[in-house]
Amino acid sequence: DTGVSQDPRHKITKRGQNVTFRCDPISEHNRLYWYRQTLGQGPEFLTYFQNEAQLEKSRLLSDRFSAERPKGSFSTLEIQRTEQGDSAMYLCASSPPRQGNTGELFFGEGSRLTVL
Amino acid sequence: AQKVTQAQTEISVVEKEDVTLDCVYETRDTTYYLFWYKQPPSGELVFLIRRNSFDEQNEISGRYSWNFQKSTSSFNFTITASQVVDSAVYFCALRGYTNTPLVFGKGTRLSVIA
Numbered sequence: 001d002t003g004v005s006q007d008p009r010h011k012i013t014k015r016g017q018n019v020t021f022r023c024d025p026i027s028e029h030n031r032l033y034w035y036r037q038t039l040g041q042g043p044e045f046l047t048y049f050q051n052e053a054q055l056e057k058s059r060l061l062s063d064r065f066s067a068e069r070p071k072g073s074f075s076t077l078e079i080q081r082t083e084q085g086d087s088a089m090y091l092c093a094s095s096p097p098r099q100g101n102t103g104e105l106f107f108g109e110g111s112r113l114t115v116l
Numbered sequence: 117a118q119k120v121t122q123a124q125t126e127i128s129v130v131e132k133e134d135v136t137l138d139c140v141y142e143t144r145d146t147t148y149y150l151f152w153y154k155q156p157p158s159g160e161l162v163f164l165i166r167r168n169s170f171d172e173q174n175e176i177s178g179r180y181s182w183n184f185q186k187s188t189s190s191f192n193f194t195i196t197a198s199q200v201v202d203s204a205v206y207f208c209a210l211r212g213y214t215n216t217p218l219v220f221g222k223g224t225r226l227s228v229i230a
Binding site (some may be wrong): 040041042043044045048056058083091093094096104106107108109110 | 120125130131151153158160161162166207210217218219220221222223
């Protein structure tokens with residue numbers, strides 16, 4: 001399968017623990033996006049990368065959140081000291097260079113976080 | 117600021133009925149892009165269509181059609197002869213010209229009953 005891959009698909013953790021999600025974009029897609037989706041809501045933008053550069057961060061991304069894309073391929077999203085309000089589906093998407101500004105995003109199946 | 121409003125939270129129809137999902141958007145950009153995505157129970161968002169703000173021609177793709185009206189800032193989506201497999205959450209989304217992130221509406225959950 002050559003789509004966007006996310007791991008783990010589901011993570012259950014206790015409040016205060018750290019969690020990390022990984023996203024592998026479609027090969028040769030230079031743009032990678034992280035979104036968060038809570039129940040009954042649409043996806044909300046968190047951050048995006050063009051190659052290894054993090055170009056934009058949402059105000060939703062508190063200092064407990066950090067995202068990296070060290071070699072311009074896969075990306076990780078880490079949440080430190082998780083809170084119950086962090087429970088959500090974390091979606092990763094990618095797009096190729098030509099479609100970066102106008103085209104669609106290709107989404108993965110998401111990583112669902114449950115904070116107890 | 118970009119904003120997308122999908123006033124219909126949930127819609128239920130009987131199979132073979134036509135259904136229209138409404139989308140109203142707000143943007144200050146003169147050039148922008150509108151999208152519809154489908155999110156089936158599996159959770160993966162699936163791209164359906166993209167429209168540019170300078171192209172108001174409506175589009176039909178099989179049982180799907182889209183009505184873009186700049187005068188009312190609307191980009192509505194109609195499914196003709198709905199099928200059970202159409203059951204999903206549908207999101208309308210907007211992207212400005214200046215490389216702003218894709219902004220989604222809250223979605224409309226469509227249930228097609230056999």
